[in-house]
Amino acid sequence: MPSGGFLVPLLVVLICTAGCGRLDEGAPTEVVLTAASDTTVRVSWVAPGGHLPDSYVVAFMEIGSAVWLDVASAADSVEQTDHNPLGRTGRYRVTAVYGGRSYPAAQAPTSTPVHTIAMAVGELNNAVYSGYGWDRDSGVGSLSTMEYASNAARVDFYVTDWTAGFSGPDYYVASPDWGPCEPGGGLVPTGSWRPNWLTSVSGSELSLPPFDSTVYASSFKLAEDSTLVAVVGTDTVIFADTTDTFATVRRHYAIAKFGRPDTIAGTVQVETWFQRISDLRLIQH
Numbered sequence: 001m002p003s004g005g006f007l008v009p010l011l012v013v014l015i016c017t018a019g020c021g022r023l024d025e026g027a028p029t030e031v032v033l034t035a036a037s038d039t040t041v042r043v044s045w046v047a048p049g050g051h052l053p054d055s056y057v058v059a060f061m062e063i064g065s066a067v068w069l070d071v072a073s074a075a076d077s078v079e080q081t082d083h084n085p086l087g088r089t090g091r092y093r094v095t096a097v098y099g100g101r102s103y104p105a106a107q108a109p110t111s112t113p114v115h116t117i118a119m120a121v122g123e124l125n126n127a128v129y130s131g132y133g134w135d136r137d138s139g140v141g142s143l144s145t146m147e148y149a150s151n152a153a154r155v156d157f158y159v160t161d162w163t164a165g166f167s168g169p170d171y172y173v174a175s176p177d178w179g180p181c182e183p184g185g186g187l188v189p190t191g192s193w194r195p196n197w198l199t200s201v202s203g204s205e206l207s208l209p210p211f212d213s214t215v216y217a218s219s220f221k222l223a224e225d226s227t228l229v230a231v232v233g234t235d236t237v238i239f240a241d242t243t244d245t246f247a248t249v250r251r252h253y254a255i256a257k258f259g260r261p262d263t264i265a266g267t268v269q270v271e272t273w274f275q276r277i278s279d280l281r282l283i284q285h
Contacts, residue, residue, distance in 0.1 A: 024050025027103035028079075028094050033111055035280040036082040038210055041111050043072070044080040045094045048103070052076045053096035058083065062090040063112045063284060087206030089113065089284040113273035113285050114139025118259070121159050123166035125185045126266035131155035131176065134233070134254060139276040146179050149191025156196055156233045156254070159222075159268055160184055166266035173198060173229055173258065175218040197232040201255060208232075208253050208281045222268065227258045235278070250278040255285075 026048035036042035043058050058072040058081055072081040083092070089112040095104040114134075121143065122128025129143035133156040144151040146158055155176045161168045163184050177195040179188030197216035201208060208230040209215050220229055233252040238245065252275060259269035273285045 024048075025053070025098045025101065025103065026050055026096065028056065028096050028105045029107075031092065031094050031105045031107040031109055033092060033109045033277055035277055038279055038281045039087070039207055040082050040084045041092070041277070041280065041282075042080060042082050043092050043094060045105060047079055048096055051098070053098050053103075055097045056081075057095045057097060057102075059093045059095070060085065060088075060090055061093070061108075062088045063110075065090070068093060085111070085282070087282060087284060089282050111275075111277060111280065111282060113254070113275045113283055115285060116141035116272045116274070118257075118269045118271040119143065120265075120267040121270045123171065123266045123268075124158060124160045124179075124182060124187060125164065125166045128267055130158045130160070132157055132159075132256075132270060132272075134252070134272070134274040136235070136252065136276070136278075139274040141270075141272045141274060146176075146188045149189045149193075152176065152191045152193045156194060156231060157198065157256070161263075166263065168261065168263035171222045171261040171263070171268060172219050173222060173256070174220075178218060194234055196234055199230050201228045201230045203228060205230075205255070206282065206284045208255065208283050210281060211251055222258050222261055225260055229256045229258060230254070231256055252276075252278055253281040253283060255283050 028045040030046040032044045034042045056074040059068040060071045061068045071083050074081045091108045091110045093108045095102050121132050122130045124130045129145045131144040131146045133154045134141050144154040157173050160174055175196040176193035180190045198220040199216045211232050231254045235250045236247050238247050254274040257271045261268045
């Protein structure tokens with residue numbers, strides 16, 4: 001019958017009109033994590049290029065879990081929200097919602113610190129490099145020699161016994177800016193070495209102590225067995241606009257696990273976890 005030839009296409013059109021999304025709907029992009037405070041994460045994103053969603057939903061998956069939990073929502077005109085994870089770290093997902101349709105962003109950035117496996121760090125007078133620092137982008141730790149001022153930006157602490165040689169008996173971890181004044185050898189040239197800070201922590205910490213010069217010090221004595229040390233790395237960032245140039249200090253928090261110092265070999269094993277989000281002191285790993 002002639003009417004039957006139009007019934008199925010018309011039905012398909014009606015179903016699509018009711019349940020199919022618009023062609024210009026899409027997912028948010030460029031999801032970025034920053035610190036809203038030293039224990040609160042700010043989640044920011046860029047809106048889809050086409051039709052604005054009705055809302056956004058932000059979900060959090062704690063490290064060690066496989067479950068996403070919705071933790072925040074935002075209106076269509078908002079492109080950021082803050083989350084207090086109560087000391088926890090993990091991944092964040094932002095989803096654009098259009099009616100009953102959802103489009104999650106491809107990126108799911110994490111606030112979990114970056115782990116670097118244990119490696120031998122040398123006492124300052126040893127042939128093994130004594131400077132240790134973290135790449136600010138990758139969060140990975142590595143060794144550098146303190147004998148060249150050009151390495152200043154790569155070093156966040158070094159190991160010393162404050163004397164010539166490396167026989168100890170006591171080993172310390174020290175801020176890089178102490179290097180040029182080091183009484184144990186005069187190996188470190190003057191340079192733009194970071195003035196970093198150190199204090200002890202327990203293994204149960206979800207967050208490190210907030211920065212305070214009465215809590216943190218510029219050097220710390222290592223125990224005979226093993227020591228957990230909180231490290232605060234300082235970075236001076238220069239900003240410029242059309243009228244002025246100014247500087248601000250950003251801090252990166254990390255935890256370093258030092259093994260038993262080996263005064264015969266002149267080394268100590270160090271394993272680290274580095275928080276890539278500046279000014280955030282969450283360290284759950």
